[in-house]
Amino acid sequence: xxxxxNELKYTKDHxxxxxxxxxxxxxxxxxxxxxxxxxxxxxxxxxxxxxxxHESFGVIESTKAVSELFAPISGKVTKINDAVVNNPGSxxxxxxxxxxxxxxxxxxxxxxxxxxxxxxxxxxxxxH
Amino acid sequence: MVDFAGWDMPVQYSGVVxxxxxxxxxxxxxxxxxxxxxxxxxxxxxxxANRLITNDLSKAADGQAVYAGLLNEKGTFxxxxxxxxxxxxxxxxxxxxxxxxxxxxxxxxxxxxxxxVNRSDDYxxxxxxxxxxxxxxxxxxxKSLEGVGTYRFTTGEVAGVPCIISRTGYTGEDxxxxxxxxxxxxxxxxxxxxxxxxxxxxxxxxxxxTEMKYALYGNDIDDAHxxxxxxxxxxxxxxxxxxxxxxxxxxxxxxGIPRKLVGFELTEPGxxxxxxxxxxxxxxxxxxxxxxxxxxxxxxxxxxxxxxxLAAEGSTFHVEIRGRPxxxxxxxxxxYKKA
Numbered sequence: 353x354x355x356x357x358n359e360l361k362y363t364k365d366h367x368x369x370x371x372x373x374x375x376x377x378x379x380x381x382x383x384x385x386x387x388x389x390x391x392x393x394x395x396x397x398x399x400x401x402x403x404x405x406h407e408s409f410g411v412i413e414s415t416k417a418v419s420e421l422f423a424p425i426s427g428k429v430t431k432i433n434d435a436v437v438n439n440p441g442s443x444x445x446x447x448x449x450x451x452x453x454x455x456x457x458x459x460x461x462x463x464x465x466x467x468x469x470x471x472x473x474x475x476x477x478x479x480h
Numbered sequence: 481m482v483d484f485a486g487w488d489m490p491v492q493y494s495g496v497v498x499x500x501x502x503x504x505x506x507x508x509x510x511x512x513x514x515x516x517x518x519x520x521x522x523x524x525x526x527x528x529a530n531r532l533i534t535n536d537l538s539k540a541a542d543g544q545a546v547y548a549g550l551l552n553e554k555g556t557f558x559x560x561x562x563x564x565x566x567x568x569x570x571x572x573x574x575x576x577x578x579x580x581x582x583x584x585x586x587x588x589x590x591x592x593x594x595x596x597v598n599r600s601d602d603y604x605x606x607x608x609x610x611x612x613x614x615x616x617x618x619x620x621x622x623k624s625l626e627g628v629g630t631y632r633f634t635t636g637e638v639a640g641v642p643c644i645i646s647r648t649g650y651t652g653e654d655x656x657x658x659x660x661x662x663x664x665x666x667x668x669x670x671x672x673x674x675x676x677x678x679x680x681x682x683x684x685x686x687x688x689x690t691e692m693k694y695a696l697y698g699n700d701i702d703d704a705h706x707x708x709x710x711x712x713x714x715x716x717x718x719x720x721x722x723x724x725x726x727x728x729x730x731x732x733x734x735x736g737i738p739r740k741l742v743g744f745e746l747t748e749p750g751x752x753x754x755x756x757x758x759x760x761x762x763x764x765x766x767x768x769x770x771x772x773x774x775x776x777x778x779x780x781x782x783x784x785x786x787x788x789x790l791a792a793e794g795s796t797f798h799v800e801i802r803g804r805p806x807x808x809x810x811x812x813x814x815x816y817k818k819a
Contacts (some may be wrong), residue, residue, distance in 0.1 A: 390497040392773035415496045
């Protein structure tokens with residue numbers, strides 16, 4: 353069943369973000385993995401790379417499709433989740449445990465401007 | 481649902497990988513009613529059809545089908561087809577949906593005595609594929625299908641629906657393709673589902689055929705490539721009576737085949753996709769025509785045209801993925817072999 357935790361922030365591009373201390377952890381939503389189907393490949397930036405809000409930071413591929421990953425916020429990559437790179441299917445199993453990157457934000461206001469859970473869920477319903 | 485040559489078709493029902501596995505281990509149903517059907521009937525039908533295709537219907541038995549190329553004068557593909565020999569006076573040809581109108585116009589223009597009839601609106605088609613397909617179809621058919629071997633066909637009722645029952649497919653698994661009247665297709669579909677078959681979509685159809693290196697028109701074969709380049713020399717019978725494209729193929733054989741369609745696997749992380757460049761020493765030398773992460777083989781594999789010098793098994797090159805060269809190696813195909 354679809355699942356959108358209340359405590360997360362969301363983007364219209366179907367990424368989620370949550371605070372981890374002063375950093376922000378980023379992944380893709382239930383909807384994203386459901387629309388993609390079986391995820392078979394994930395390409396992430398290197399630790400230390402910079403990402404920019406709304407710009408591509410990597411690629412996620414299913415059997416059939418290639419999709420870009422868009423950064424919810426700007427900042428420097430502090431960690432990447434190698435477990436997901438080695439087992440891409442884990443994104444389907446649990447898109448919220450299978451975080452992709454951790455970012456040290458350069459602009460705190462960007463996080464606050466992300467969608468809250470009810471707004472994101474409403475946008476999904478509107479799209480159907 | 482996606483638009484496919486004007487037909488609304490499902491990419492997946494439950495999920496591409498599940499449906500793929502279902503066909504490899506059990507039985508899956510594909511609604512392939514979009515495929516076109518063109519018929520030649522009357523005295524001289526066999527000779528007429530045989531002059532249009534590369535394979536040889538005169539060597540086939542009644543009740544046998546052949547995979548063939550439909551070529552233009554340049555020897556390149558108008559389409560790839562399956563031609564069914566009911567009798568020397570009745571040839572039935574299954575063509576790709578996206579090419580049906582073009583094929584019919586081409587055949588009409590080039591037929592001398594026996595004119596083709598476009599029967600595409602008279603047939604729906606359901607492909608029943610997988611190791612359990614035979615038992616499933618047999619359980620709904622009063623007639624024994626034991627004698628209907630690979631690339632053989634018969635006619636009869638399946639679940640009370642009159643069908644052409646063809647032991648063919650596009651998955652690498654055993655199975656049938658059932659041609660039936662469109663108004664009875666739904667009843668047939670649900671009768672097959674009632675016996676435990678589950679539906680599979682275009683996504684699984686593509687990953688299954690890619691693991692077998694079966695060509696898809698528009699991706700791997702087209703009017704820029706000959707069957708000799710596509711590795712389909714076995715469907716070209718140069719020793720039969722004349723056919724359209726034969727002279728061009730003879731000339732290409734004599735001059736040397738410049739490029740070949742190969743199967744390769746990536747030896748570094750990544751997934752090849754159609755239209756990605758194939759590089760050798762940094763220079764573009766070819767293009768990927770199909771690629772996927774094969775669900776059964778658990779490898780990222782692709783199909784593409786490379787210069788003949790790079791076509792041998794073990795040859796190495798790179799595939800350009802998002803600006804990055806990723807190492808690849810030519811391997812034996814089909815990629816998937818039954819355990």
